[in-house]
Amino acid sequence: MAQSGNASPVIETSDLSLTFETGDGPVHALSGVSLTIQKGDFVSLIGPSGCGKTTLLRVIADLEQPTEGAISINGMSPHEARLKRAYGYVFQAPALYPWRTIGKNIALPLEIMGFSKSEQAERVRKGLDLVNLTGFEKKFPWQLSGGMQQRASIARALSFDPDLLLMDEPFGALDEIVRDKLNEQLLRLWEKTQKTVVFVTHSIPEAVFLSTKIVVMSPRPGKIHDVIDCNFPADRTLDIRETPEFLDVANRVRQGLREGHSYVD
Amino acid sequence: MLNALWHGKTLPVLAVSAVLAVLWYMGSIWLNADMQRDAFSNAGKTDFTTSELIAGTWSQERPKLPTPGQILVELNKTILDTAPTSKRSLVYHGSVTISATLLGFLIGSLLGMGLAVLVVHVKSLDRSLMPWVVASQTIPIIALAPMIVVIMNQFDITGIVPKAVIAAYLSFFPVTVGMVKGLRSPDPLQMDLMRTYSATRLQTFLKLRVPSSIPFLFASLKVAVAASLVGTVVAELTKSEDGGFGARLLAGSYYGQTIQIWAALFAAAGCAWVLVTLVGVADRVVTKAMGARP
Numbered sequence A: 001m002a003q004s005g006n007a008s009p010v011i012e013t014s015d016l017s018l019t020f021e022t023g024d025g026p027v028h029a030l031s032g033v034s035l036t037i038q039k040g041d042f043v044s045l046i047g048p049s050g051c052g053k054t055t056l057l058r059v060i061a062d063l064e065q066p067t068e069g070a071i072s073i074n075g076m077s078p079h080e081a082r083l084k085r086a087y088g089y090v091f092q093a094p095a096l097y098p099w100r101t102i103g104k105n106i107a108l109p110l111e112i113m114g115f116s117k118s119e120q121a122e123r124v125r126k127g128l129d130l131v132n133l134t135g136f137e138k139k140f141p142w143q144l145s146g147g148m149q150q151r152a153s154i155a156r157a158l159s160f161d162p163d164l165l166l167m168d169e170p171f172g173a174l175d176e177i178v179r180d181k182l183n184e185q186l187l188r189l190w191e192k193t194q195k196t197v198v199f200v201t202h203s204i205p206e207a208v209f210l211s212t213k214i215v216v217m218s219p220r221p222g223k224i225h226d227v228i229d230c231n232f233p234a235d236r237t238l239d240i241r242e243t244p245e246f247l248d249v250a251n252r253v254r255q256g257l258r259e260g261h262s263y264v265d
Numbered sequence B: 001m002l003n004a005l006w007h008g009k010t011l012p013v014l015a016v017s018a019v020l021a022v023l024w025y026m027g028s029i030w031l032n033a034d035m036q037r038d039a040f041s042n043a044g045k046t047d048f049t050t051s052e053l054i055a056g057t058w059s060q061e062r063p064k065l066p067t068p069g070q071i072l073v074e075l076n077k078t079i080l081d082t083a084p085t086s087k088r089s090l091v092y093h094g095s096v097t098i099s100a101t102l103l104g105f106l107i108g109s110l111l112g113m114g115l116a117v118l119v120v121h122v123k124s125l126d127r128s129l130m131p132w133v134v135a136s137q138t139i140p141i142i143a144l145a146p147m148i149v150v151i152m153n154q155f156d157i158t159g160i161v162p163k164a165v166i167a168a169y170l171s172f173f174p175v176t177v178g179m180v181k182g183l184r185s186p187d188p189l190q191m192d193l194m195r196t197y198s199a200t201r202l203q204t205f206l207k208l209r210v211p212s213s214i215p216f217l218f219a220s221l222k223v224a225v226a227a228s229l230v231g232t233v234v235a236e237l238t239k240s241e242d243g244g245f246g247a248r249l250l251a252g253s254y255y256g257q258t259i260q261i262w263a264a265l266f267a268a269a270g271c272a273w274v275l276v277t278l279v280g281v282a283d284r285v286v287t288k289a290m291g292a293r294p
């Protein structure tokens, strides 16, 4: 699609494998994963539970070390990229610090990265506005619903404006309506900022709506089953979910997921 | 009204206190009766009634077990009716004990926290230091206290400091153990978050480990402040010339002044209760500021 004029790989993995040595034998969380993600791509990882989506994201983020294969982020090792604060990570759980207010939680990365106090305040305000939490700045996490907490964690990951966003089922805990709304907001944000996004989801419509590339994964060992390109116009709205083209891609994803499953049984 | 009392703490506490008091008075009769009979026969009095005997057991000068009433009278006399500067005043002795307790608590807490920080951050110290910390508490303090006093005396360190050191010896331990646990309490996800920001060790320490450790710290501080008071009293048994509850206990047992011993014991327990409560209040204030659920 027309998103990336001068495409350069942001993430490049070749034959990436990761085996966890556990008490009851090795777990092959990733096996032979080769994937190239260009600047400005919106890549969704979809697949059944336990197929290694989180693990792949954690390898990209240098939170987990691959046992085999190569990976580079912006031409650097994940470790160097992490030290350069190349990415923002939204975890599967909100992981807010309970002793910090919502505002202070969003300011956490800014404090660590040494933003000025006024800059912090401004960014926190913008972040709260973006995820519709204005007015909750002074509340503590336990005073918010799970979905609101997750939105706060999204604002936190965006607060320092990283070029690469790694999002692990960020909308999993939200109801359908809020989810739709945040999907559209995320799309607008991506369109506006040209960020590269790697996005884990269990929802086929969500993946098709948001992505330029859908990576279908299959479990045991976790590997890439299919990569489906998906180039809807950048200014799309939720309405396209009714179009035949959309349903066509969605069907291909569903087909891929089915094959991945039957592969095991 | 009665219902509220019963479901609140007041009535159960009162009921238990009343039962204890009754048992106590009966215990006094039982333990002091022999001596009372001797006293009557020495005075040539043979035709005493049971009620005279009981009244006697409750009003001896040096009973084996004084009654709560006698202890209260003694407390009243030595706290309210004696000038606080007098060596007979429990307020005077209390202030001596409390000042050493607080100094010891301060030293012990700082030492305990320092050790915890080292143990958590230096891998080799976890294995090499922790066993010593544990071993230090296996030596009975009553055996150690005189040695500490003598050795410090050798270096011309006298007065409040040796007592505070003994108090600190007892109080650093719970702080170290609690704080190590607290500093290690952040869950893996909270730690991962810091990694994604490539936070420095110092930042992770200040913004994650320390706040996580606060509830653990306060739980240990409550134990530590009580241990500190015990340590001070033990030190005062060795080093009784400066006064303090320990000196008062020692003098009381030397002269067989059981009422005085019990009064000093109760005063010490009261002080410990106040100190633990104060730490509890500080705990509540801090955790509230840190957004704990009410």
Ligand SMILES: Nc1ncnc2c1ncn2[C@@H]1O[C@H](COP(=O)(O)OP(=O)(O)OP(=O)(O)O)[C@@H](O)[C@H]1O
Residues within 6 Å of the ligand: A020, A021, A022, A027, A028, A029, A047, A048, A049, A050, A051, A052, A053, A054, A055, A056, A222
């Ligand atoms: N730290 C670990 N130690 C051992 N095994 C692990 C560890 N982390 C993940 N695994 C295993 O690796 C496999 C992949 O896990 P992963 O969390 O990546 O799955 P996922 O695709 O994110 O699943 P879900 O959709 O449920 O989040 C699973 O079988 C899991 O049990």
Ligand SMILES: [Mg+2]
Residues within 6 Å of the ligand: A053, A054, A055, A092, A168
């Ligand atoms: Mg996962």
